[in-house]
Amino acid sequence: MDTTDSTGNIDRHFDAVVIGSGPAGSTAVRELTAAGMDVLLLEAGRELTEEDFTPPVYGKPKPMGMDIMTRAKRMLGSRQFNQARRSFYSDSSSRFLVDDLANPYTYPVDAPYLWVRSRLLGGRMHAYGRVLQRMSDVDFKAASLDGVGTDWPFEYADLAPYYDRVEELVGVYGDADPGVEHPPAGKYVGPGHLNEMEQEFKQVVESRWPERHVISWRFQAPFLDRVPPGIREARKTGRLTIRTGAVVSRITTNRRTGLATGAVFIDADTKREHRVTADVVMLCASAIESVRLLLNSGSGRHPGGLANSNGLVGHYLMEQSMTLGFGDDARRPGYFGPSSQCEPDPFYGNSGGFLIPRYQNLHGQTEAYKRGYSFQGLAGRVPVPEDSPAMFGFGAGGEMLSQYGNHVSLSRRVKDKWGIPAAHIVCRPDDNDRAMVDAAVRDVTEMMEAGGYRTNFVASTFGVHSKRVWPDFNPVQRAMFRVGIRMSLMMGVSIHEAGGARMGHDPATSVLNGVCQSWDVPNLFVTDAASFPTGSTEGPALTIMAVTARACDYVARAHASGELTRPTQDVVL
Numbered sequence: 001m002d003t004t005d006s007t008g009n010i011d012r013h014f015d016a017v018v019i020g021s022g023p024a025g026s027t028a029v030r031e032l033t034a035a036g037m038d039v040l041l042l043e044a045g046r047e048l049t050e051e052d053f054t055p056p057v058y059g060k061p062k063p064m065g066m067d068i069m070t071r072a073k074r075m076l077g078s079r080q081f082n083q084a085r086r087s088f089y090s091d092s093s094s095r096f097l098v099d100d101l102a103n104p105y106t107y108p109v110d111a112p113y114l115w116v117r118s119r120l121l122g123g124r125m126h127a128y129g130r131v132l133q134r135m136s137d138v139d140f141k142a143a144s145l146d147g148v149g150t151d152w153p154f155e156y157a158d159l160a161p162y163y164d165r166v167e168e169l170v171g172v173y174g175d176a177d178p179g180v181e182h183p184p185a186g187k188y189v190g191p192g193h194l195n196e197m198e199q200e201f202k203q204v205v206e207s208r209w210p211e212r213h214v215i216s217w218r219f220q221a222p223f224l225d226r227v228p229p230g231i232r233e234a235r236k237t238g239r240l241t242i243r244t245g246a247v248v249s250r251i252t253t254n255r256r257t258g259l260a261t262g263a264v265f266i267d268a269d270t271k272r273e274h275r276v277t278a279d280v281v282m283l284c285a286s287a288i289e290s291v292r293l294l295l296n297s298g299s300g301r302h303p304g305g306l307a308n309s310n311g312l313v314g315h316y317l318m319e320q321s322m323t324l325g326f327g328d329d330a331r332r333p334g335y336f337g338p339s340s341q342c343e344p345d346p347f348y349g350n351s352g353g354f355l356i357p358r359y360q361n362l363h364g365q366t367e368a369y370k371r372g373y374s375f376q377g378l379a380g381r382v383p384v385p386e387d388s389p390a391m392f393g394f395g396a397g398g399e400m401l402s403q404y405g406n407h408v409s410l411s412r413r414v415k416d417k418w419g420i421p422a423a424h425i426v427c428r429p430d431d432n433d434r435a436m437v438d439a440a441v442r443d444v445t446e447m448m449e450a451g452g453y454r455t456n457f458v459a460s461t462f463g464v465h466s467k468r469v470w471p472d473f474n475p476v477q478r479a480m481f482r483v484g485i486r487m488s489l490m491m492g493v494s495i496h497e498a499g500g501a502r503m504g505h506d507p508a509t510s511v512l513n514g515v516c517q518s519w520d521v522p523n524l525f526v527t528d529a530a531s532f533p534t535g536s537t538e539g540p541a542l543t544i545m546a547v548t549a550r551a552c553d554y555v556a557r558a559h560a561s562g563e564l565t566r567p568t569q570d571v572v573l
Contacts (some may be wrong), residue, residue: 002448005233006087007102009157010040010241010243010274010276012061012375013230013277013278013279014037014038014039014040014241014276014277014278014279015032015037015038015039015278015279015280015559016028016032016037016038016040016278016279016280016281016282016559017039017040017041017042017249017262017276017277017278017280017281017282018032018039018041018042018282018284019042019251019262019263019281019282019283019284019285019290019293020038020042020043020123020283020286020289020528021043021120021121021122021228021231021284021288022118022122022123022124022125022228022284022286022528023039023123023124023125023541023545023548024043024126024282024284024286024527024528024544024545024548025043025123025230025231025282025284025285025545026122026123026151026230026231026234027166027169027229027230027527027544027545027548027549027552028230028284028548028551029240029280030169030229030230030231030233030234030525030548031230031548031553031556032234032282032552032556033234033237033239033240034233034234034237035552035556036310036556037235037239037555037556037559038239038241039232039239039240039241040061040242040243040244041231041240041241041242041243041275041279042246042248042263042265042276043119043120043121043123043242043243043244043245043246044112044243044245044246044247044248044268044295045118045120045123045244045245045268046118046120046121046244046268047120047121048096048120048121048122048126048226048414049504050226050336052095052096052226052370053226053347054347055346055347057305058121063544064308067291072211073224073398074396079099079100079102081100081116081194082100082114087377088478089476091380094127094424096118096120096126096127096396097116097117097118097127098117098118098119099416101314101441102115102416102417103119103224103416103417103422104414104415104416104422105288105411105414105422105423105424105425106411106414106422106423106424106425107424107425107427108426109407109427109458111426111427111428111491112490112491113425113426113427113490113491113492114488114490114491114492114493115288115423115425115492115497116492116493117286117288117289121227121231121242121244122226122227122231123286124286124495125228125541126226126234126372127218127516128541129376129539130219130220130222130351130537130543131217131355131376131539132170132172132186132219132220132508132539133183133218133353133355133392133483133538133539133542134163134168134183134184134185134186134216134538134542134543134546135156135183135543136156136160136181136182136183136184136537137155137156138181138182138358138362138396139152139534139535139538140154140155140156140159140234141155142371143533145361145364146361146365146370146371146474147265147364148370148401148402149316149401149402149533149534150502150504150509150533150534151533152503152514152532152534153503153505153510153513153514153533154514154550155505156184158550159546159547160184160548161170162545162546162547162549162550162553163187163542163546164187165184165546165549166412166542166546166549167186167187167188167542167546168187168266169229169230169233169302169452170175170220170221170223170228170229170230170404170543170545171189171218171220171221171229172186172187172188172189172218172219172220172221172542173188173190173191173192173193173216173217173218173219173221173342174186174188174192174216174217174218174219175191175192175215175216175218175349176190177213180213180215180357181362182357182358182362183218183357183538184417186218186336186542188218189221189288190221190342191216192215192216192217192219192352193216193352194214194215194216194354194487195352195379195380195381196380197329197332197335197379197380197390197392198214198353198354198380199466199516200364200451201214201354201379201392201447201451202215204213204348204450204452205356205447205450206408206452208450209359211359212356212447213356213357213358213359214354214356215273215354215355215357216352216353216354216355217352217353217354217355217376218350218355219342219352219549220351221343222342222343222344222345222348222351223341224345226236227299234255234435236565239295241467243265245267245268246265246266246267246274247265247266247267247268247362247418247420248263248264248265248266248285248368249264249265249266249273249293249296249418249420250258250263250264250293250296251281251283251293251294251297251306251417251524252264252275252277252297252520253264253297253301253302253306253382255299255300255301256303257566258301258369258520258521259521259522259565260280260281260319260521260523260524261277261278262275262276262277262278262281263275263276263281266419266420268418268463271418278526279523279558279559279564280523280524280555280564281523281524281525282515282525282527282551282552282555283445283524283526283527283530284526284528284548285528286497286528286529286530287317287497287498287499287500287528287529287530287532288317288408288423288425288500288530289423290500290501290526290527290528290530291302291313291317291408291423291500291501291530292408292420292421292422292423292503293411293524294306294307294308294313295308295313295314295408295409296315296410296411296420296421299387301436302520302521304520305550306517306520306521306524307501307511307519307521307524307526308348308511308520309510309519309520310507310509310511312501312502312509312510312511313500313501313511314407314408314409314500314501315404315405315406315407315499315500316402316403316404316406316407316499316500316502316533317406317407317408317425317426317427317497317498317499317500318399318400318401318406318497318498318499318532318534318535319400319427319429319491319492319494319496319497319498320397320398320399320400320404320494320496320535320537321397321398321400321429321433321436321437321440321443321460321461321491321494322395322396322397322398322460322461322489322493322494323373323395323396323398323437323440323441323458323459323460323461323487324365324393324394324395324444324457324459324460325393325394325444325445325455325457325458326392326393326396326454326455326456326457327392327393327448327454327455327456328388328389328390328391328392328453328456329379329389329390329451329452329453329454329455330389331389331452332380332389332390333386333388333390333420334384334385334387334390334568335384335387335389335390336380336381336382336383336384336390338492343380352381353376353377353378353381354375354376354377354378354379354394355374355376355377356374356375356376356377357374358372358373358374358393358537360372360373360439361450362507364505367439368435369435370401370432371398371399371401371432371436371535371537372398372399372436372537373395373396373397373398373399373439373440373537374397375394375396375397376391376395376397377393377394377395378391378392378393379391379392379393380392389454391450391537392451392453394444396437396440396444397494397496397539398433398437398440398537399436399534399535399536399537400429400433400535401430401432401533401534401535401545402499402502402533402535403430404424405426405428406427406428406437406499407425407426407500408423408424408425408426408500409423410423410424411423411424416531427491427492427497428491429461429462429491433461434462434532437460437461437462438440440460441458441460441465441557444458445458445465454471456470456471457469457470457485459485459489460489461488461489461490461491461493461559464482464485464486465485468548469481479522496529496535496539496540497529497534497558498529498530498532498535499529499530499533499535500530501526501530501566502530502531502532502533503516503531503532504533504535507519510524511526512526512531515550515551515554515555516547516548516551517533517551517554521566522563523564524565525551527544527547527548527551528542528544528548529543531547
């Protein structure tokens with residue numbers, strides 16, 4: 001049920017309001033409506049139509065390196081002047097990202113950050129790479145293993161049934177991969193796929209480094225109706241109301257009880273302000289946006305922002321360091337192998353590639369740095385000219401440790417198009433990140449050499465590591481590339497931001513409890529990656545979905561008992 005009146009007002013009270021419709025929000029509406037709750041979904045963007053998915057028109061393939069030279073032209077020629085820096089820019093996904101002029105943010109001059117985001121019904125589920133991997137107790141109990149940060153307030157066994165549930169919902173392709181402990185295998189609708197070039201790389205790597213497993217991507221099946229499965233299923237219940245173009249500015253609270261009462265949103269087109277009310281507020285706007293909204297929802301009772309009595313909202317922001325290696329294989333000129341065995345997507349193309357899961361510090365501290373990194377790559381899957389060698393490329397995502405100083409706050413001078421203070425993002429890598437990148441650069445270089453590929457460049461968050469880049473380029477092209485790659489490989493480029501409203505066991509050291517419930521405001525839940533106490537080498541999307549499903553299980557039970565509509569003596573307000 002998608003209903004509002006002729007003026008866009010919503011004049012009824014809901015059991016729950018869900019803010020944001022990406023991996024967290026689309027999961028939340030499915031779980032809550034299935035439990036019998038009436039739900040309002042607020043999404044700042046619009047719903048996509050079939051016309052939005054007109055396949056991009058590509059000309060004759062160009063050599064891989066030349067695409068990078070167009071970065072400056074993209075930045076100057078679009079309203080995505082920040083997001084256009086990305087090395088993996090594509091028309092199919094980038095058309096679904098926000099307008100940077102309407103949605104500004106700030107960062108320190110010495111700590112640039114690239115914030116990539118969507119405002120659409122379905123959020124970044126229309127723009128992400130669709131690789132979905134589970135986390136494990138390697139992540140959830142990382143602090144117990146190395147003494148840094150804080151453990152998650154649950155174990156893998158607690159989350160595993162919810163991983164099962166959301167994998168069945170979205171449809172994930174992958175393999176059991178014997179010998180791979182982390183990440184754990186999931187419930188798959190079909191097998192993964194390594195093409196011939198990737199299978200040869202697997203044989204070379206695993207024979208020389210037995211601890212390094214080369215496996216297929218574990219990835220989401222395409223949803224060809226262009227509606228995220230959670231939203232599709234929630235609509236079928238008749239208990240979902242969707243309001244698009246709803247830019248939420250703050251969460252409202254009751255002055256007497258301190259409980260959340262709903263939200264205020266601004267119509268994206270008319271800029272008219274509206275209020276909605278609900279018994280429960282589920283904040284699912286993505287890590288940085290959710291923190292921004294909590295901080296902007298302060299009141300006399302919550303002077304430092306909502307759910308922030310201990311001052312921790314915004315702190316412990318994390319991303320992933322990035323190391324990239326690109327090469328080519330002259331033994332396969334023009335090679336472009338089949339992508340996968342799943343149903344093809346005429347708009348995005350087929351998903352597929354190889355992964356090398358984390359192999360460092362899995363069973364205690366064995367390296368000079370904490371935590372570790374994993375790899376994701378492609379071999380022979382990108383079209384190239386017939387007389388050009390097949391492309392090979394992969395990147396390492398390194399886990400950033402949680403640090404109090406890495407944080408999100410509200411800008412004092414910059415506001416967005418709707419008058420809401422912009423996010424100010426501070427995310428600086430530390431010595432541990434640098435040590436991990438140094439090790440990843442070594443591993444990237446040696447694996448490409450072992451595979452027999454020519455190296456075109458190795459670069460990272462900390463700069464270019466190759467003495468000579470793109471051997472076929474002239475000096476001007478190489479200089480342009482070095483400038484361009486530094487512009488793109490800054491913090492944020494992994495698009496795996498997490499933290500800022502972390503879960504924990506103790507109200508003094510965390511913002512949320514183990515079901516993502518605010519310690520301060522018991523009917524407020526934050527279930528996107530803002531809730532993560534630590535990062536990972538895996539992408540956060542699947543864990544966001546599983547954490548949301550687990551939280552919604554509790555919400556449905558507690559709402560039915562009336563527990564969430566009354567304050568309790570042991571909740572700090």
